[in-house]
Amino acid sequence: MISVVIPSYNSEKTIARCLLSLKTQTLDEEYEIIVADSSHDRTPQIIRERFPEVQLIHFEKKTDPGSARNAGVKLSKGEIICFIDSDCEAAPDWLDQLVSVHRHYAYEAIGGAVENGNEQDNNVAWAGYMAEFREFLPQYPPGEREHIPTCNISYKRQVFEKLGGFNPRYYPQEDLEFNYRLRQSGGKIFFIPSAKIYHNHRSExxxxxxxxxxxxxxxxxxxxxxxxxxxxxxxxxxxxxxxxxxxxxxxxxxxxxxxxxxxxxxxxxxxxxxxxxxxxxxxxxxxxxxxxxxxxxx
Structure with missing residues (x-):
């Protein structure tokens, strides 16, 4: 079993595309999708009406992404936990790429590349992409990394639980702190550029x-x-x-x-x-x- 965990806050404009991209994955084994949501917009309604198979955790108050991810992992059953954000869309073979490397190698964490998911003529979005994801371009060769962001990373469950999950004290870079602890414990993070997601950036x-x-x-x-x-x-x-x-x-x-x-x-x-x-x-x-x-x- 593979688990996909998505933190969400007021994601009504992007959540449907995110979940549609996950429903149509080419992975030939069972996987579950869990959304840990604290929205005050129509996000929960969209999930319940259009994606009833998705497991929804809903918090009444705004919840930081690290705590939301931890809650999703606690509910999950997979031996591999994959993270993506609610403003992202996964390439059709995203899970297949991540899981294949996990099955063949002993890396504790495996993540992939980030593409710009906005309209191609929006220069503000391109500036946001350049500012945040220059280290995770699909053109890079595969190899070990010190860090890969939680919009496109996966962990072996036993490692994630052993380290105690994300520490919300370090929000919104709790993933950076977690990956530092992982490496300090002797774990390794592997970057595979063929596991791509498309990230939607601020356009104003x-x-x-x-x-x-x-x-x-x-x-x-x-x-x-x-x-x-x-x-x-x-x-x-x-x-x-x-x-x-x-x-x-x-x-x-x-x-x-x-x-x-x-x-x-x-x-x-x-x-x-x-x-x-x-x-x-x-x-x-x-x-x-x-x-x-x-x-x-x-």
């Missing part, structure tokens, strides 16, 4: 800018906790203040460099997204500085 500029500020703040918070690249800057108010004006430019250049090498078509066809990305990295830098200053030097 004001929403994108607001989200980038929040991402920058959360990035600094997590770097103060985990010894990853950039931790020394995030842990020092002085270094963060000195670096803050430069970090957006560095991040922009790194992102453009990656896409020039691996997805040159995006650079050619969506040059406007490069400007929007640069614009979005300004509030990202402000958020990073705010996150670094929140609790003083470490």
């Amino acid at each position: 500029l004001h929403s994108f800018l607001r989200h980038q500020k929040r991402v920058g703040q959360i990035t600094a918070r997590m770097l103060r906790i985990l010894p990853l690249e950039g931790s020394a800057i995030a842990r020092s108010r002085l270094l963060a203040t000195m670096a803050a004006p430069l970090l957006p430019a560095v991040k922009w250049w790194r992102t453009v460099h990656v896409f020039r090498r691996w997805r040159a078509d995006v650079i050619r066809n969506h040059s406007g997204a490069l400007f929007i990305l640069a614009l979005g990295l300004i509030p990202w830098g402000v958020g990073f500085l705010k996150g670094a200053w929140e609790a003083g030097d470490v």
